[in-house]
Amino acid sequence: MNEPIRDRLVSLRRSLHRHPEPAWREFYTTTRLVEEIRAIGVDELAVGPDAYDPADRMAVPDDEEIQPWIERARERGADEALLERMSGGNTGAVAVLEKGEGPAIGLRVDIDALFIEESADEDHEPAAEGFRSQIDGTMHACGHDVHMTWGLAVLEAIKQSDFAGRLVVFFQPAEETSGGGCPMAESEFADGLDYLLAVHVGLDHPTGEVVAGIEKPLAMCHVDLTIEGTSAHAGKAPNEGDNAMHAMGTAIENAYGIPRHSDGMTRVNVGRAEAGTASNIIAERADMEAEARGETTALMEYVKDRLERTVKNAARMHGCRAEFDVVSESPRADSDPELQALVSDIAREVRGIDRVLEAADFGASEDATFLMDRVQRDGGLATYLIVGTDHPTSHHTPTFDVDERSLEHGVEVLVDSIRELERRHPVSRVDREGADRRGGE
Known part of the structure:
Protein backbone atom coordinates (compact mmCIF):
# COMPACT_ATOMS: atom_id res chain seq x y z
CA MET A 1 0.00 0.00 0.00
CA LEU A 218 -29.31 10.65 -25.28
CA ALA A 219 -31.66 11.36 -22.41
CA MET A 220 -32.96 8.01 -21.21
CA CYS A 221 -35.35 6.24 -18.86
CA HIS A 222 -35.61 2.58 -17.86
CA VAL A 223 -39.13 1.40 -17.00
CA ASP A 224 -40.70 -1.73 -15.55
CA LEU A 225 -44.14 -2.55 -16.92
CA THR A 226 -46.67 -4.92 -15.36
CA ILE A 227 -50.00 -5.96 -16.84
CA GLU A 228 -52.49 -7.79 -14.63
CA GLY A 229 -55.47 -9.67 -15.98
CA THR A 230 -57.63 -12.64 -14.96
CA SER A 231 -56.71 -16.29 -15.39
CA ALA A 232 -59.08 -18.86 -16.84
CA HIS A 233 -59.01 -22.32 -18.44
CA ALA A 234 -57.92 -21.81 -22.04
CA GLY A 235 -60.08 -24.69 -23.31
CA LYS A 236 -63.09 -24.75 -21.05
CA ALA A 237 -63.75 -21.06 -20.46
CA PRO A 238 -61.35 -18.72 -22.27
CA ASN A 239 -64.05 -16.06 -22.30
CA GLU A 240 -63.85 -15.78 -18.52
CA GLY A 241 -60.22 -14.62 -18.65
CA ASP A 242 -58.63 -11.25 -19.26
CA ASN A 243 -55.52 -12.13 -21.20
CA ALA A 244 -52.45 -10.28 -19.93
CA MET A 245 -50.28 -11.90 -22.59
CA HIS A 246 -52.52 -10.67 -25.39
CA ALA A 247 -52.48 -7.20 -23.84
CA MET A 248 -48.69 -7.39 -23.64
CA GLY A 249 -48.46 -8.26 -27.33
CA THR A 250 -50.68 -5.33 -28.23
CA ALA A 251 -48.63 -3.03 -26.02
CA ILE A 252 -45.33 -4.11 -27.59
CA GLU A 253 -46.58 -3.75 -31.15
CA ASN A 254 -48.07 -0.33 -30.44
CA ALA A 255 -44.98 0.85 -28.54
CA TYR A 256 -42.91 0.49 -31.69
CA GLY A 257 -45.55 2.53 -33.47
CA ILE A 258 -45.12 5.61 -31.27
CA PRO A 259 -44.67 8.47 -33.73
CA ARG A 260 -41.18 9.86 -34.06
CA HIS A 261 -40.87 13.55 -33.26
CA SER A 262 -40.12 16.39 -35.66
CA ASP A 263 -37.85 18.09 -33.11
CA GLY A 264 -35.27 15.30 -33.10
CA MET A 265 -34.35 11.66 -32.75
CA THR A 266 -36.26 9.34 -30.40
CA ARG A 267 -35.92 5.67 -29.45
CA VAL A 268 -38.12 3.10 -27.73
CA ASN A 269 -37.35 -0.53 -26.99
CA VAL A 270 -38.95 -3.39 -25.09
CA GLY A 271 -35.97 -5.49 -24.09
CA ARG A 272 -37.61 -8.18 -21.95
CA ALA A 273 -41.12 -9.60 -21.90
CA GLU A 274 -42.52 -12.55 -19.96
CA ALA A 275 -46.02 -13.81 -19.37
CA GLY A 276 -48.05 -16.87 -18.54
CA THR A 277 -47.53 -20.12 -16.65
CA ALA A 278 -48.82 -22.93 -18.90
CA SER A 279 -50.24 -23.55 -22.37
CA ASN A 280 -53.77 -24.19 -21.09
CA ILE A 281 -54.06 -21.14 -18.83
CA ILE A 282 -55.07 -17.64 -19.85
CA ALA A 283 -52.17 -15.53 -18.61
CA GLU A 284 -53.09 -13.31 -15.67
CA ARG A 285 -49.79 -11.40 -15.50
CA ALA A 286 -47.20 -10.05 -17.91
CA ASP A 287 -43.93 -8.30 -17.07
CA MET A 288 -41.80 -6.17 -19.38
CA GLU A 289 -38.67 -4.07 -19.18
CA ALA A 290 -38.41 -1.19 -21.60
CA GLU A 291 -36.58 2.05 -22.25
CA ALA A 292 -37.24 5.38 -23.90
CA ARG A 293 -34.56 7.70 -25.23
CA GLY A 294 -34.51 11.09 -26.84
CA GLU A 295 -32.06 13.52 -28.40
CA THR A 296 -33.12 15.96 -25.69
CA THR A 297 -34.59 15.51 -22.23
CA ALA A 298 -37.90 16.88 -23.52
CA LEU A 299 -37.96 14.34 -26.35
CA MET A 300 -37.27 11.51 -23.90
CA GLU A 301 -40.18 12.73 -21.80
CA TYR A 302 -42.36 12.73 -24.91
CA VAL A 303 -41.54 9.07 -25.64
CA LYS A 304 -41.90 8.07 -22.00
CA ASP A 305 -45.36 9.66 -21.75
CA ARG A 306 -46.47 8.05 -25.02
CA LEU A 307 -45.13 4.67 -23.90
CA GLU A 308 -47.05 4.85 -20.63
CA ARG A 309 -50.24 5.80 -22.44
CA THR A 310 -49.75 3.03 -25.00
CA VAL A 311 -49.25 0.30 -22.40
CA LYS A 312 -52.15 1.38 -20.22
CA ASN A 313 -54.51 1.66 -23.18
CA ALA A 314 -53.45 -1.77 -24.46
CA ALA A 315 -54.17 -3.24 -21.04
CA ARG A 316 -57.55 -1.54 -20.85
CA MET A 317 -58.46 -2.81 -24.33
CA HIS A 318 -58.10 -6.39 -23.07
CA GLY A 319 -59.83 -5.86 -19.73
CA CYS A 320 -56.55 -5.68 -17.84
CA ARG A 321 -54.76 -3.00 -15.86
CA ALA A 322 -51.17 -1.85 -16.13
CA GLU A 323 -48.52 -0.39 -13.86
CA PHE A 324 -45.75 1.83 -15.21
CA ASP A 325 -42.70 2.24 -12.97
CA VAL A 326 -39.75 4.47 -13.92
CA VAL A 327 -36.74 2.61 -12.50
CA SER A 328 -34.10 5.16 -13.47
CA GLU A 329 -33.46 7.97 -15.90
CA SER A 330 -30.85 10.50 -16.93
CA PRO A 331 -30.98 13.87 -18.72
CA ARG A 332 -29.07 15.14 -21.71
Whole structure:
Protein backbone atom coordinates (compact mmCIF):
# COMPACT_ATOMS: atom_id res chain seq x y z
CA MET A 1 0.00 0.00 0.00
CA ASN A 2 3.01 2.31 0.49
CA GLU A 3 4.05 2.06 -3.16
CA PRO A 4 2.79 5.08 -5.12
CA ILE A 5 -0.28 4.38 -7.26
CA ARG A 6 1.45 5.89 -10.28
CA ASP A 7 4.00 3.04 -10.09
CA ARG A 8 1.36 0.32 -9.90
CA LEU A 9 -1.38 1.41 -12.28
CA VAL A 10 -1.46 -1.99 -13.98
CA SER A 11 -1.47 -4.07 -10.79
CA LEU A 12 -4.15 -1.87 -9.20
CA ARG A 13 -6.37 -2.06 -12.27
CA ARG A 14 -5.97 -5.84 -12.38
CA SER A 15 -6.75 -6.17 -8.69
CA LEU A 16 -9.98 -4.24 -9.16
CA HIS A 17 -10.77 -6.28 -12.28
CA ARG A 18 -10.69 -9.52 -10.28
CA HIS A 19 -13.51 -8.42 -7.99
CA PRO A 20 -16.34 -6.96 -10.11
CA GLU A 21 -19.60 -6.09 -8.38
CA PRO A 22 -22.89 -4.88 -9.92
CA ALA A 23 -24.87 -1.72 -9.19
CA TRP A 24 -25.50 -0.91 -5.52
CA ARG A 25 -23.59 -4.06 -4.52
CA GLU A 26 -20.05 -2.67 -4.85
CA PHE A 27 -19.17 -3.49 -1.23
CA TYR A 28 -15.69 -4.98 -1.61
CA THR A 29 -14.92 -2.48 -4.37
CA THR A 30 -15.79 0.45 -2.11
CA THR A 31 -13.71 -0.90 0.77
CA ARG A 32 -10.72 -1.28 -1.56
CA LEU A 33 -11.18 2.28 -2.76
CA VAL A 34 -11.40 3.52 0.83
CA GLU A 35 -8.16 1.72 1.72
CA GLU A 36 -6.36 3.46 -1.13
CA ILE A 37 -7.91 6.85 -0.39
CA ARG A 38 -6.96 6.64 3.28
CA ALA A 39 -3.40 5.78 2.28
CA ILE A 40 -3.31 8.86 0.04
CA GLY A 41 -4.65 11.03 2.83
CA VAL A 42 -7.54 13.35 2.01
CA ASP A 43 -9.28 16.14 3.88
CA GLU A 44 -12.71 14.54 3.70
CA LEU A 45 -13.89 11.05 2.85
CA ALA A 46 -17.59 10.24 2.70
CA VAL A 47 -18.80 6.68 2.19
CA GLY A 48 -22.27 5.53 1.18
CA PRO A 49 -25.03 7.47 2.96
CA ASP A 50 -22.51 10.09 4.05
CA ALA A 51 -21.80 10.81 0.39
CA TYR A 52 -25.42 11.24 -0.76
CA ASP A 53 -29.03 10.91 0.34
CA PRO A 54 -30.04 7.23 -0.10
CA ALA A 55 -33.56 8.40 -1.00
CA ASP A 56 -32.17 9.89 -4.23
CA ARG A 57 -30.93 6.52 -5.49
CA MET A 58 -32.61 4.82 -8.43
CA ALA A 59 -32.78 1.20 -9.60
CA VAL A 60 -31.96 -0.16 -6.13
CA PRO A 61 -32.21 -3.98 -5.92
CA ASP A 62 -34.16 -5.80 -3.22
CA ASP A 63 -32.47 -6.70 0.06
CA GLU A 64 -32.39 -10.37 -0.92
CA GLU A 65 -30.35 -9.43 -4.00
CA ILE A 66 -28.01 -7.25 -1.94
CA GLN A 67 -27.26 -9.54 1.00
CA PRO A 68 -25.20 -12.21 -0.84
CA TRP A 69 -22.84 -9.50 -2.07
CA ILE A 70 -22.31 -8.24 1.48
CA GLU A 71 -21.44 -11.78 2.53
CA ARG A 72 -19.05 -12.14 -0.42
CA ALA A 73 -17.28 -8.94 0.53
CA ARG A 74 -17.08 -10.07 4.17
CA GLU A 75 -15.51 -13.38 3.09
CA ARG A 76 -12.90 -11.43 1.13
CA GLY A 77 -11.93 -9.49 4.22
CA ALA A 78 -13.81 -6.24 3.73
CA ASP A 79 -13.78 -3.88 6.68
CA GLU A 80 -16.77 -4.69 8.91
CA ALA A 81 -17.37 -1.08 9.92
CA LEU A 82 -17.54 -0.03 6.28
CA LEU A 83 -19.91 -2.87 5.44
CA GLU A 84 -22.18 -1.72 8.25
CA ARG A 85 -22.12 1.83 6.93
CA MET A 86 -23.03 0.57 3.44
CA SER A 87 -25.92 -1.62 4.57
CA GLY A 88 -28.92 -1.52 2.31
CA GLY A 89 -26.75 -1.11 -0.77
CA ASN A 90 -25.37 2.36 -0.03
CA THR A 91 -22.07 1.92 -1.83
CA GLY A 92 -19.61 4.36 -3.38
CA ALA A 93 -17.52 7.19 -1.95
CA VAL A 94 -16.52 10.82 -2.38
CA ALA A 95 -12.99 12.05 -1.60
CA VAL A 96 -12.13 15.73 -1.13
CA LEU A 97 -8.81 17.57 -1.14
CA GLU A 98 -8.80 21.13 0.21
CA LYS A 99 -5.59 22.84 -0.91
CA GLY A 100 -6.15 26.53 -0.46
CA GLU A 101 -7.66 29.26 -2.60
CA GLY A 102 -8.44 28.26 -6.17
CA PRO A 103 -11.05 26.60 -8.35
CA ALA A 104 -13.38 23.82 -7.17
CA ILE A 105 -12.97 20.92 -9.58
CA GLY A 106 -14.93 17.67 -9.67
CA LEU A 107 -13.84 14.38 -11.23
CA ARG A 108 -16.42 11.65 -11.72
CA VAL A 109 -15.50 7.97 -12.19
CA ASP A 110 -17.87 5.00 -12.00
CA ILE A 111 -17.24 1.77 -10.12
CA ASP A 112 -19.83 -0.91 -10.94
CA ALA A 113 -19.61 -4.00 -13.14
CA LEU A 114 -21.95 -6.02 -15.35
CA PHE A 115 -23.72 -9.36 -15.15
CA ILE A 116 -21.52 -11.00 -17.80
CA GLU A 117 -19.50 -14.22 -17.50
CA GLU A 118 -15.93 -13.34 -18.40
CA SER A 119 -14.24 -15.43 -21.07
CA ALA A 120 -11.82 -18.10 -19.91
CA ASP A 121 -10.26 -18.48 -23.38
CA GLU A 122 -6.49 -18.62 -23.34
CA ASP A 123 -6.26 -15.75 -25.84
CA HIS A 124 -8.25 -13.48 -23.46
CA GLU A 125 -5.49 -11.61 -21.64
CA PRO A 126 -7.15 -11.41 -18.20
CA ALA A 127 -7.51 -15.20 -18.27
CA ALA A 128 -4.00 -15.78 -19.64
CA GLU A 129 -2.41 -13.35 -17.15
CA GLY A 130 -4.39 -14.55 -14.13
CA PHE A 131 -6.58 -11.56 -13.37
CA ARG A 132 -9.89 -12.81 -14.80
CA SER A 133 -13.00 -12.12 -12.72
CA GLN A 134 -13.19 -14.26 -9.59
CA ILE A 135 -16.95 -13.81 -9.32
CA ASP A 136 -18.96 -16.05 -11.63
CA GLY A 137 -21.36 -14.24 -13.91
CA THR A 138 -19.97 -10.77 -13.16
CA MET A 139 -17.31 -8.84 -15.06
CA HIS A 140 -15.75 -5.43 -15.53
CA ALA A 141 -16.77 -5.46 -19.19
CA CYS A 142 -16.97 -1.69 -19.61
CA GLY A 143 -13.67 -0.44 -18.20
CA HIS A 144 -14.82 0.85 -14.85
CA ASP A 145 -11.79 -0.84 -13.28
CA VAL A 146 -9.72 1.54 -15.40
CA HIS A 147 -11.84 4.51 -14.34
CA MET A 148 -11.36 3.75 -10.64
CA THR A 149 -7.61 3.44 -11.18
CA TRP A 150 -7.59 6.85 -12.87
CA GLY A 151 -9.60 8.38 -10.02
CA LEU A 152 -7.19 7.12 -7.38
CA ALA A 153 -4.07 8.05 -9.34
CA VAL A 154 -5.34 11.57 -10.03
CA LEU A 155 -6.25 12.03 -6.37
CA GLU A 156 -2.74 10.97 -5.35
CA ALA A 157 -1.03 13.15 -7.94
CA ILE A 158 -2.97 16.27 -6.95
CA LYS A 159 -2.40 15.54 -3.26
CA GLN A 160 1.36 15.45 -3.86
CA SER A 161 1.38 18.57 -6.04
CA ASP A 162 1.27 22.27 -5.21
CA PHE A 163 -2.25 22.52 -6.64
CA ALA A 164 -4.27 25.33 -5.07
CA GLY A 165 -8.00 24.75 -4.92
CA ARG A 166 -10.54 22.06 -4.13
CA LEU A 167 -10.67 18.66 -5.80
CA VAL A 168 -13.70 16.42 -5.36
CA VAL A 169 -13.52 12.88 -6.75
CA PHE A 170 -16.86 11.09 -7.09
CA PHE A 171 -16.46 7.29 -7.04
CA GLN A 172 -19.98 6.74 -8.31
CA PRO A 173 -21.87 3.45 -7.99
CA ALA A 174 -24.60 2.10 -10.26
CA GLU A 175 -23.79 3.75 -13.58
CA GLU A 176 -24.83 0.69 -15.58
CA THR A 177 -28.38 0.99 -14.26
CA SER A 178 -28.34 4.82 -14.32
CA GLY A 179 -29.02 4.69 -10.60
CA GLY A 180 -26.08 6.51 -9.01
CA GLY A 181 -25.64 9.75 -10.92
CA CYS A 182 -28.66 11.50 -9.43
CA PRO A 183 -27.74 11.08 -5.73
CA MET A 184 -24.18 12.22 -6.39
CA ALA A 185 -25.45 15.28 -8.26
CA GLU A 186 -27.92 16.14 -5.50
CA SER A 187 -25.32 15.80 -2.75
CA GLU A 188 -23.56 18.64 -0.94
CA PHE A 189 -20.31 17.60 -2.62
CA ALA A 190 -21.59 18.90 -5.95
CA ASP A 191 -22.19 22.34 -4.45
CA GLY A 192 -20.08 25.15 -5.82
CA LEU A 193 -18.08 23.23 -8.40
CA ASP A 194 -16.53 25.49 -11.00
CA TYR A 195 -15.63 22.60 -13.31
CA LEU A 196 -16.47 18.94 -13.72
CA LEU A 197 -14.54 16.30 -15.64
CA ALA A 198 -16.14 12.92 -16.35
CA VAL A 199 -14.21 10.28 -18.23
CA HIS A 200 -14.57 6.95 -20.04
CA VAL A 201 -12.10 4.55 -21.60
CA GLY A 202 -12.36 3.23 -25.16
CA LEU A 203 -15.83 3.51 -26.68
CA ASP A 204 -14.38 2.50 -30.07
CA HIS A 205 -11.62 5.10 -29.91
CA PRO A 206 -8.15 3.48 -30.21
CA THR A 207 -5.09 3.81 -28.02
CA GLY A 208 -3.49 7.18 -28.55
CA GLU A 209 -6.73 9.01 -29.29
CA VAL A 210 -8.57 11.39 -26.98
CA VAL A 211 -12.03 12.93 -27.37
CA ALA A 212 -12.10 16.13 -25.36
CA GLY A 213 -15.86 16.16 -24.91
CA ILE A 214 -18.98 14.31 -25.97
CA GLU A 215 -22.01 15.89 -27.57
CA LYS A 216 -25.57 14.65 -27.98
CA PRO A 217 -25.77 12.00 -25.26
CA LEU A 218 -29.31 10.65 -25.28
CA ALA A 219 -31.66 11.36 -22.41
CA MET A 220 -32.96 8.01 -21.21
CA CYS A 221 -35.35 6.24 -18.86
CA HIS A 222 -35.61 2.58 -17.86
CA VAL A 223 -39.13 1.40 -17.00
CA ASP A 224 -40.70 -1.73 -15.55
CA LEU A 225 -44.14 -2.55 -16.92
CA THR A 226 -46.67 -4.92 -15.36
CA ILE A 227 -50.00 -5.96 -16.84
CA GLU A 228 -52.49 -7.79 -14.63
CA GLY A 229 -55.47 -9.67 -15.98
CA THR A 230 -57.63 -12.64 -14.96
CA SER A 231 -56.71 -16.29 -15.39
CA ALA A 232 -59.08 -18.86 -16.84
CA HIS A 233 -59.01 -22.32 -18.44
CA ALA A 234 -57.92 -21.81 -22.04
CA GLY A 235 -60.08 -24.69 -23.31
CA LYS A 236 -63.09 -24.75 -21.05
CA ALA A 237 -63.75 -21.06 -20.46
CA PRO A 238 -61.35 -18.72 -22.27
CA ASN A 239 -64.05 -16.06 -22.30
CA GLU A 240 -63.85 -15.78 -18.52
CA GLY A 241 -60.22 -14.62 -18.65
CA ASP A 242 -58.63 -11.25 -19.26
CA ASN A 243 -55.52 -12.13 -21.20
CA ALA A 244 -52.45 -10.28 -19.93
CA MET A 245 -50.28 -11.90 -22.59
CA HIS A 246 -52.52 -10.67 -25.39
CA ALA A 247 -52.48 -7.20 -23.84
CA MET A 248 -48.69 -7.39 -23.64
CA GLY A 249 -48.46 -8.26 -27.33
CA THR A 250 -50.68 -5.33 -28.23
CA ALA A 251 -48.63 -3.03 -26.02
CA ILE A 252 -45.33 -4.11 -27.59
CA GLU A 253 -46.58 -3.75 -31.15
CA ASN A 254 -48.07 -0.33 -30.44
CA ALA A 255 -44.98 0.85 -28.54
CA TYR A 256 -42.91 0.49 -31.69
CA GLY A 257 -45.55 2.53 -33.47
CA ILE A 258 -45.12 5.61 -31.27
CA PRO A 259 -44.67 8.47 -33.73
CA ARG A 260 -41.18 9.86 -34.06
CA HIS A 261 -40.87 13.55 -33.26
CA SER A 262 -40.12 16.39 -35.66
CA ASP A 263 -37.85 18.09 -33.11
CA GLY A 264 -35.27 15.30 -33.10
CA MET A 265 -34.35 11.66 -32.75
CA THR A 266 -36.26 9.34 -30.40
CA ARG A 267 -35.92 5.67 -29.45
CA VAL A 268 -38.12 3.10 -27.73
CA ASN A 269 -37.35 -0.53 -26.99
CA VAL A 270 -38.95 -3.39 -25.09
CA GLY A 271 -35.97 -5.49 -24.09
CA ARG A 272 -37.61 -8.18 -21.95
CA ALA A 273 -41.12 -9.60 -21.90
CA GLU A 274 -42.52 -12.55 -19.96
CA ALA A 275 -46.02 -13.81 -19.37
CA GLY A 276 -48.05 -16.87 -18.54
CA THR A 277 -47.53 -20.12 -16.65
CA ALA A 278 -48.82 -22.93 -18.90
CA SER A 279 -50.24 -23.55 -22.37
CA ASN A 280 -53.77 -24.19 -21.09
CA ILE A 281 -54.06 -21.14 -18.83
CA ILE A 282 -55.07 -17.64 -19.85
CA ALA A 283 -52.17 -15.53 -18.61
CA GLU A 284 -53.09 -13.31 -15.67
CA ARG A 285 -49.79 -11.40 -15.50
CA ALA A 286 -47.20 -10.05 -17.91
CA ASP A 287 -43.93 -8.30 -17.07
CA MET A 288 -41.80 -6.17 -19.38
CA GLU A 289 -38.67 -4.07 -19.18
CA ALA A 290 -38.41 -1.19 -21.60
CA GLU A 291 -36.58 2.05 -22.25
CA ALA A 292 -37.24 5.38 -23.90
CA ARG A 293 -34.56 7.70 -25.23
CA GLY A 294 -34.51 11.09 -26.84
CA GLU A 295 -32.06 13.52 -28.40
CA THR A 296 -33.12 15.96 -25.69
CA THR A 297 -34.59 15.51 -22.23
CA ALA A 298 -37.90 16.88 -23.52
CA LEU A 299 -37.96 14.34 -26.35
CA MET A 300 -37.27 11.51 -23.90
CA GLU A 301 -40.18 12.73 -21.80
CA TYR A 302 -42.36 12.73 -24.91
CA VAL A 303 -41.54 9.07 -25.64
CA LYS A 304 -41.90 8.07 -22.00
CA ASP A 305 -45.36 9.66 -21.75
CA ARG A 306 -46.47 8.05 -25.02
CA LEU A 307 -45.13 4.67 -23.90
CA GLU A 308 -47.05 4.85 -20.63
CA ARG A 309 -50.24 5.80 -22.44
CA THR A 310 -49.75 3.03 -25.00
CA VAL A 311 -49.25 0.30 -22.40
CA LYS A 312 -52.15 1.38 -20.22
CA ASN A 313 -54.51 1.66 -23.18
CA ALA A 314 -53.45 -1.77 -24.46
CA ALA A 315 -54.17 -3.24 -21.04
CA ARG A 316 -57.55 -1.54 -20.85
CA MET A 317 -58.46 -2.81 -24.33
CA HIS A 318 -58.10 -6.39 -23.07
CA GLY A 319 -59.83 -5.86 -19.73
CA CYS A 320 -56.55 -5.68 -17.84
CA ARG A 321 -54.76 -3.00 -15.86
CA ALA A 322 -51.17 -1.85 -16.13
CA GLU A 323 -48.52 -0.39 -13.86
CA PHE A 324 -45.75 1.83 -15.21
CA ASP A 325 -42.70 2.24 -12.97
CA VAL A 326 -39.75 4.47 -13.92
CA VAL A 327 -36.74 2.61 -12.50
CA SER A 328 -34.10 5.16 -13.47
CA GLU A 329 -33.46 7.97 -15.90
CA SER A 330 -30.85 10.50 -16.93
CA PRO A 331 -30.98 13.87 -18.72
CA ARG A 332 -29.07 15.14 -21.71
CA ALA A 333 -26.07 17.35 -20.98
CA ASP A 334 -23.49 18.35 -23.57
CA SER A 335 -19.85 19.08 -22.89
CA ASP A 336 -18.99 22.76 -22.73
CA PRO A 337 -16.86 23.92 -25.69
CA GLU A 338 -14.60 25.93 -23.38
CA LEU A 339 -13.50 22.75 -21.58
CA GLN A 340 -13.32 20.80 -24.81
CA ALA A 341 -10.82 23.33 -26.10
CA LEU A 342 -8.78 23.22 -22.89
CA VAL A 343 -8.65 19.41 -22.73
CA SER A 344 -7.74 19.31 -26.43
CA ASP A 345 -4.78 21.62 -25.82
CA ILE A 346 -3.60 19.47 -22.92
CA ALA A 347 -4.08 16.09 -24.64
CA ARG A 348 -2.01 17.15 -27.66
CA GLU A 349 0.98 17.55 -25.35
CA VAL A 350 0.66 14.16 -23.63
CA ARG A 351 3.21 11.57 -24.67
CA GLY A 352 1.54 8.68 -26.50
CA ILE A 353 -1.46 10.72 -27.66
CA ASP A 354 -1.30 11.11 -31.43
CA ARG A 355 -4.86 12.16 -32.29
CA VAL A 356 -7.22 14.52 -30.50
CA LEU A 357 -10.87 15.10 -31.36
CA GLU A 358 -12.34 18.20 -29.78
CA ALA A 359 -15.83 16.69 -29.86
CA ALA A 360 -17.71 13.56 -30.88
CA ASP A 361 -21.37 12.59 -30.88
CA PHE A 362 -22.06 10.09 -28.11
CA GLY A 363 -25.26 8.48 -29.36
CA ALA A 364 -25.85 6.57 -26.11
CA SER A 365 -26.78 7.48 -22.54
CA GLU A 366 -24.77 8.10 -19.37
CA ASP A 367 -25.87 9.20 -15.92
CA ALA A 368 -22.79 11.39 -15.51
CA THR A 369 -25.10 13.90 -17.19
CA PHE A 370 -26.78 14.45 -13.81
CA LEU A 371 -23.53 15.88 -12.42
CA MET A 372 -22.78 17.73 -15.65
CA ASP A 373 -26.22 19.30 -15.66
CA ARG A 374 -25.96 20.25 -11.97
CA VAL A 375 -22.62 21.99 -12.45
CA GLN A 376 -23.79 23.75 -15.61
CA ARG A 377 -27.04 24.95 -14.03
CA ASP A 378 -25.01 26.39 -11.17
CA GLY A 379 -22.87 28.38 -13.59
CA GLY A 380 -19.91 26.01 -13.96
CA LEU A 381 -18.45 24.14 -16.91
CA ALA A 382 -18.42 20.39 -17.55
CA THR A 383 -17.05 17.96 -20.06
CA TYR A 384 -17.17 14.21 -20.57
CA LEU A 385 -13.96 13.06 -22.21
CA ILE A 386 -12.91 9.76 -23.72
CA VAL A 387 -9.43 8.29 -23.48
CA GLY A 388 -9.02 5.79 -26.29
CA THR A 389 -7.89 2.20 -25.86
CA ASP A 390 -7.53 -0.73 -28.19
CA HIS A 391 -10.18 -3.21 -27.03
CA PRO A 392 -10.32 -6.56 -28.83
CA THR A 393 -14.11 -6.75 -28.65
CA SER A 394 -16.88 -4.30 -27.85
CA HIS A 395 -17.84 -3.08 -24.42
CA HIS A 396 -20.32 -5.32 -22.59
CA THR A 397 -18.92 -8.54 -24.09
CA PRO A 398 -17.19 -11.50 -22.37
CA THR A 399 -13.86 -10.78 -24.09
CA PHE A 400 -13.70 -7.02 -23.51
CA ASP A 401 -10.28 -5.84 -22.36
CA VAL A 402 -8.16 -2.69 -22.52
CA ASP A 403 -4.72 -1.70 -23.69
CA GLU A 404 -3.03 -0.91 -20.40
CA ARG A 405 -0.92 1.82 -22.00
CA SER A 406 -4.12 3.86 -21.74
CA LEU A 407 -3.83 3.88 -17.95
CA GLU A 408 -0.92 6.30 -18.10
CA HIS A 409 -2.57 8.33 -20.86
CA GLY A 410 -5.69 8.89 -18.78
CA VAL A 411 -3.81 9.95 -15.68
CA GLU A 412 -1.69 12.43 -17.65
CA VAL A 413 -4.65 14.00 -19.44
CA LEU A 414 -6.73 14.35 -16.28
CA VAL A 415 -3.97 15.63 -13.98
CA ASP A 416 -2.69 18.10 -16.56
CA SER A 417 -6.22 19.31 -17.32
CA ILE A 418 -6.86 19.93 -13.62
CA ARG A 419 -3.63 21.89 -13.29
CA GLU A 420 -4.45 23.90 -16.42
CA LEU A 421 -7.91 24.70 -15.02
CA GLU A 422 -6.16 25.97 -11.91
CA ARG A 423 -3.85 28.13 -14.03
CA ARG A 424 -6.58 29.58 -16.28
CA HIS A 425 -9.31 29.99 -13.65
CA PRO A 426 -11.78 31.52 -14.22
CA VAL A 427 -12.18 30.02 -17.68
CA SER A 428 -14.29 32.34 -19.81
CA ARG A 429 -17.69 31.07 -20.80
CA VAL A 430 -18.48 32.02 -24.38
CA ASP A 431 -21.82 31.27 -26.02
CA ARG A 432 -22.22 29.86 -29.52
CA GLU A 433 -22.41 33.40 -30.95
CA GLY A 434 -19.17 34.38 -29.26
CA ALA A 435 -20.58 36.62 -26.52
CA ASP A 436 -18.67 36.47 -23.24
CA ARG A 437 -21.06 35.37 -20.46
CA ARG A 438 -18.68 34.82 -17.55
CA GLY A 439 -15.66 37.09 -17.63
CA GLY A 440 -12.10 36.31 -18.64
CA GLU A 441 -8.75 35.79 -17.10
